[in-house]
Amino acid sequence: MIPVRGVEGARIGVLGLGRSGLSAARALRAGGAEPVCWDDNPEARERAEAEGFEVADLSHPRAFETIASLIVSPGIPHLYPSPNKVVAAAQEAGVPVDNDIGLFFRSLALPEWDNFDLAPRVIAVTGSNGKSTTSALIHHLLLEAGKSVQLAGNIGRGVLDLDPPENGGIVVLELSSYQTDLARALTPDVAVFTNFSPDHLDRHAGLGGYFAAKRRLFAEGGPDRAIIGVDEPEGRYLAGQLSEGPTDDRVIRVSVERKLSGPGWSVGARKGFLSEYRKGRQVASIDLRNVPGLPGAHNHQNACAAYAACRTLGLAPRIIEQGFASFAGLPHRSQRIAEKDGVIFVNDSKATNVDSALKALQAFDNIRWICGGLEKEGGLAALAPALSHVRKAYVIGREAAQFALQLEGVEAEICTEMAQAVQSAMAEAEAGDVVLLAPAAASFDQYDNFEKRGEDFMAEVRSRL
Known part of the structure; x- marks a missing residue:
């Protein structure tokens, strides 16, 4: 642990009690501060209390009368599209706002x-x-x-x-x-x-x-x-x-x-x-x-x-x-997970936007492409330079039909669910093909995060090998 310096005796607010928030609270305490923790999730608050941290609602009108600064977790907006109410209260009170990187x-x-x-x-x-x-x-x-x-x-x-x-x-x-x-x-x-x-x-x-x-x-x-x-x-x-x-x-x-x-x-x-x-x-x-x-x-x-x-x-x-x-690569990033009968299976679930998906498509030929999810701003037009690498698209997600309509010139099958997409892609794949998960979209319409989506893809592939 790296104890935070220059905080001895100060009451420091900590907003958001995930990995970075709890880590910050521990380091603040190690540096002599008194962390005051808050998270809208009751389970997160319970975890903080179990470690002996003071838990108090930082949205209370008088919460910042004794708080010297506020440490905010990355997922919590501090300015746009609008500041979190606790951050806004800190700013209104003139309390400095920072994060664990600054500490x-x-x-x-x-x-x-x-x-x-x-x-x-x-x-x-x-x-x-x-x-x-x-x-x-x-x-x-x-x-x-x-x-x-x-x-x-x-x-x-x-x-x-x-x-x-x-x-x-x-x-x-x-x-x-x-x-x-x-x-x-x-x-x-x-x-x-x-x-x-x-x-x-x-x-x-x-x-x-x-x-x-x-x-x-x-x-x-x-x-x-x-x-x-x-x-x-x-x-x-x-x-x-x-x-x-x-x-x-x-x-x-x-x-x-x-x-x-x-x-x-x-x-x-x-x-x-x-x-x-x-x-x-x-x-x-x-x-x-x-x-x-x-x-x-x-x-x-x-x-x-x-x-x-x-x-x-x-x-x-x-x-x-x-x-x-000797570098093996990272999970969910151009991750080669299997090969059978000349067909290669690649998990690039981290390709959550069009630019990263474009680069994944440009890396391979003869692609059976599993794509779709919660589409981001800007549409899919930027994928056009790489669509010639795609033999067929297998589209998942709640808005799969709308996603598929944007893939001009590409044969597309509306699968909606991962299991159906993997089944169809594997049934139609031939030697020399690459079955690639590169969604070009966020995962939150069906999964908690891109890791869960990639794990589902790998599980479906391996269950059929």
Whole structure:
């Protein structure tokens, strides 16, 4: 645990008692604070009480008379589409609002670091797609290289549950826009921006607000190194904002769509080969085509970002290449789960928006595509460039018929339920086909989360093998 610093004797409100909220309450208590916890869910309140925390309704009109600050869990809106009533009450009372990420950054450094040979470092990863895979891959590469490294944030453990890093230790954080938007402190040593596409627009009042939330990771604390995916205008803008000029190697540009030129530091992947360039010269190359845990151009982009992050820490290209080969990938993200009679089954339930589904479709040919769910804003037109890879779509979800109507030129079967989609796809699949779950939609019309949806897909496939 990382005790929160500078809170001794203060009463601190904690709103939301899931993983990050309870973790924050424990770390606040360890730092000498008096957490006052609240969650609308009675079961969550009972869990907090069982750990000895004070539980009080923070929406009470006088709740903030003795509260010094409020710590808010990521799923709770603090501004758009409208602030939670407790957050609004805190703001009305002039009480600062923060989250566990802000507490982490302000509490991480300790006096004993002065005696370390190498101060611990933090790598923070954000972006629209690929954050989890990039974060997990960086963690894996550093572990394989023998480094002391921990993974947390939007993946793995809560940030305040981490052990205080030791001499030369590294912390890898995956950070969502919900987390970067509210944190009062953001000071990573290395910050990574994978890519950008529309998502969470209601929470950020549009595309500009969503980008602004991502940009805070780079603008607030000024990382020593910034690794920026520049295949979208937002990434190119961000790289330009951070760089002092073409030769400024504090900014490492990443692309999988074009060959980057110029005297700066860049990492790109084209036709399955990763290349690193510095001062106009190629200094390394890695063949990614046969790395089983990183299929497709979108995973090659993740590999480039992870490679660049590890290079900033001094890892040699050959060490990184060895780590790539042993990376198994993450559950529900281009996860190869089975193969039978020449048919491959891939679970990409994490493809909850059109952009991530597009990249999944572009990674394979001869696809039996299981798709559908709670459709997000913008429609499905952006999938058009990859629909030629699809032999047939098997559409699930409560609005399956409406979803299928948007798949112009693709044969589609309205299945509604996962069991029917898997049964039909497996019955019609031939050798060389890929049965791919890449929904291009959220899961909440039928499942609690994308993990449950992916688990259902895997269970249906395996029950029929």
